[in-house]
Amino acid sequence: MGRKATVRGEEPAKGEAMPRCPRPINEELYRDEWTWQEGEYTVYRNCQYTAPGCHNGCGVLHYVKDNKLVKIEGDPKGALSNGRLCMRCLAMEEMVNHPFRIYHPMKRDPSQRGNDDAWEVITWDEAYDLYVEKAEEILGKYGKKSFCILGGTGRNTTWQFAALATTVMGSPNYTFGFLSGNSCYVPRMNVCFWMGGDVMVADCAQCVEEGYDHPDYVNPEVCVIWCCNPIVSNADGFFGHWIVDLMRMGTKLIVIDPRLTWMGAQAEHYLQIKPGTDGALALGWINIIIQEDLYDHDFVERWTYGFDQLAARAAEYPPERVAEITGIPEDLIVASARRYATAKPASVQWGLKFDQFKNGFGAAMGCAALWALTGNIDVPGGNIVVNTGFISGDARRMFSGMKNTAGEEFDMTERLGQDEFVVEQMGLEPQAHPDSLLKALETGEPYPIKFLFEQSSNFLANMGADPQRLLAAVRTVDFFVVTDYYMTPTAAACADLFLPIAMSVERTGCRSMFNPTRAISPVVTTNAHTDEDIVLDIGHRLNPEGTPWANATEFWEDVLHNIRDQAGKPYYPPDFTFDDLREKMYVWEPFEYRKYEKGLLRSDGQPGFSTPTGRFEFYSLTAEAAGGDPLPHYVPEPNKNADPEAFEDYPLYLTTGRRSWEFFHSEHRHLKSMREFHPWPQVEMTQETADKYGIEEGDWVLIENPRGSVREKCVINPSMHPDTIMAEHGWWYPERRGEISGDNPFGVFDSNINQLVPMEDYGPLGYCAPYDTQMCRISKCTDYHPAYDPGY
Secondary structure, eight states: OOOOOOOTTSOOOTTOOOOSSOSOOOTTTSOSSSEEEETTEEEEEEEEOSSSOOSSOEEEEEEEETTEEEEEEEOTTOTTTTTOOOHHHHTHHHHHTOTTOOOSOEEOOGGGTTOGGGOEEOOHHHHHHHHHHHHHHHHHHHOGGGEEEEEOSOTTOSSHHHHIIIIISOOSOEEESSOGGGOSSHHHHHHHHHHHSSEEEEOSSTTSTTGGGOTTOOOOSEEEEESOOHHHHOOTTOOTHHHHHHHHTTOEEEEEOSSOOHHHHHOSEEEOOOTTOHHHHHHHHHHHHHHTTOSOHHHHHHHEEOHHHHHHHHTTOOHHHHHHHHOOOHHHHHHHHHHHHHSSSEEEEEOGGGGSSTTHHHHHHHHHHHHHHTTOBSSTTSEEEEOSOOHHHHHHHHHHTSOOTTSSOOOGGGSTTTTTOHHHHTTOOOSOOHHHHHHHHHHOOSSOOOEEEEESOOTTTTTOSSHHHHHHHHTTSSEEEEEESSOOHHHHHHOSEEEEBOOGGGOOEEEOSSSOBEEEOOOSOOSOBOHHHHHHHHHHHHOGGGOOOSSHHHHHHHHHHTOBOTTSOBSSOTTOOHHHHHHHOOBOOOOOSOHHHHTOSSTTOOSSOSSTTSSEESSOHHHHHTTSOSSOOOOOSSOTTTOGGGGSSOOEEEEEOOOOSSOSTTOSTTOHHHHHHOOSOEEEEOHHHHHHTTOOTTOEEEEEETTEEEEEEEEEOTTSOTTEEEEOOSOOOTTOGGGOSSSSGGGTTTSOGGGGSOSSOOOTTSOOOOTTOEEEEEEEOOSOOOOOOOOO
16 A cells, blocks of 8 residues: 555545645644633643543643633644544533532532532532541441442543542442443453453554554554444544544445444445344354455464364354344355455454443454454554553552552452452452442442442443432442532432532643543633542542642652653653643654564563463463353343243343433533534334334333333434334433432433343353343333423
8 A cells, every 4th residue: 555645635545644634734823832822812732631521632722711711622733633523522611611510519418318408518628628537437437448439431530539449548449330240341451451461452543653654554454343333432542533534545344233323334344233242243254264264374373372262163153143143144244254354454443332231241352353363463454452551550550559548558359349250359350340339238248338439420320220229229328429520410319528520621630542642731720629639639638658749740740750661661751741741742652563573562571462371362261260251252132032922021122322422421411502412312213113113203202121211202213123222321401400309310210221221230250231232112102291491
């Protein structure tokens, strides 16, 4: 392929590289310095990250006047997003300045949970004093294990909850906010670690400073989009428009999705798969590739382990069987497998839905095995090994070396789930298990939990399955702290202390996932505190030795100074400051392809992968040691054909969790601008399905199964399969200000689809949960007619 970069503003010819920003830039308006004056506005080049929730951290220009954000614009010189922003980011001014924001801490007596009139505004010092008082009281009665810190999907808060639990509180218990089966990215990351030793991701030149002009970079001939819709989700540091860039440069798509997306409509092959059958498809592809001798013999023989066992397992999945399981025509299964295997290079961008059916771990193993089988691991345009740029992990390690409140190394062997899951006992999973937390709250076993702290989560509306069960369980604790920027259903129903957090434009922080590292700089000031400041302020009171940093800036500088390469050499000089990072905007860590050939993955410096065998393991010794299936596998769930009587009353497959343009999970529903485009929760179905149940587009639909029922509005989608519906998650109604008190705050249980999903129904290793594979029935809802009034 040609590598000559096109002139900005021109469409690239097929096979040619596209520049980072493929349009002319007005250098007078879009500058290299980090701040300047533009008329009455002060303009800041910045990284827009959480809060509110965001996976990426795009380059932006913040326009500020009189300490108020008045406009946001994409930075065309932004290294990764190149000036492109989602509609949520463009609405940041509305989000930051919203009248429902809370800027002052509040407290209420635990006996008044659910009573919105009981809140009392207090100062930050009073809030911290109350926190310390309750923490010391509970520590004296129940010990440090009785504390649990909950985290969510705010990607700027993936380390703070661990630091608060272990170093500040001395507890081994931190976990996701009741996300059953840790079913978001954790299963896929562990598949990567167990089979290949490191995280892997589709290569869109995101790890190299030159981008598509890097001399070694090659566009993938084919990119498989599997279990995701990246231009909407932009998940886990992966900017979906990179795929659009590749398409413009000639890359062809294979899209695997139960629902036809825009990318599916552009694909060379679109595979409409039944939810939860991805493991069978992966094994079917593997079988075809091996049987037709399309695999990379050199890579398999030199760098992998367990090929014969993989071949034997895959042989159980001939195309006709896979077609019957997945609902995909046999000829399409064969053609797509051949296309992926013969494309050089080829990549796979996978998504959340691998994590959200009980046996998703085995399916993800099959997907990862395909990368190695075709020799597409860590090659330009393949699935690259990424062992740089995880600055949240670097921040977590800064705290992990500190002593806890008792002056001891914290004992992680006492965390919740340790007695239930071998992965916990082996030290393969750093956090407590969410389902074990629920069990401890309800039964007091293996010990009681009496203090909860929630950060970056709204579990009653979003993460937690069976949320009404969670509500009852959480109300048993002695003290519950919530940090957020608006009042949420979780805070309204459960919290005793509310700590208002700063949004991205009010924070000091660093962002890096893969590459590069960039500064998050505060451009306005409010009385809200950052998550870093809250951890440090509490730490200064409870464990000053474990939190020696005076402020977030000092902490982040220490993190930067302690980042090392594989040889232990610092990336940053000792005099490098946060101001230096802010001025540079983007700092790239060195990146190389084919690291397994160069001794850049193993701690001993030898070629190979960081696994027990030193090879990519089709047969995972780690999975075997943990008591799991060591090979890619498929187990049906649920299965109408195997037990037809069980599905007579609930005949429809229910899939949930589809991301939308307007919302980040349960966030952004306050905004007039977003609700103008998307006013109500949507359930998608075919016209055939709607007709069968007497439903018309725009009708409210009652969705039921034995666990509960919810109401969402019908949207006709002809691309769905007639026996499958797709319901949205994360819904609550912030505009219902008169319904904050009580047991259904903001109408959270009216449309929360997680009420149809169980807790404690996870996969064999404790990973993955069936958010995506429930059964249900539907009917027209005639007694529900809410009206939308934003309330301001």
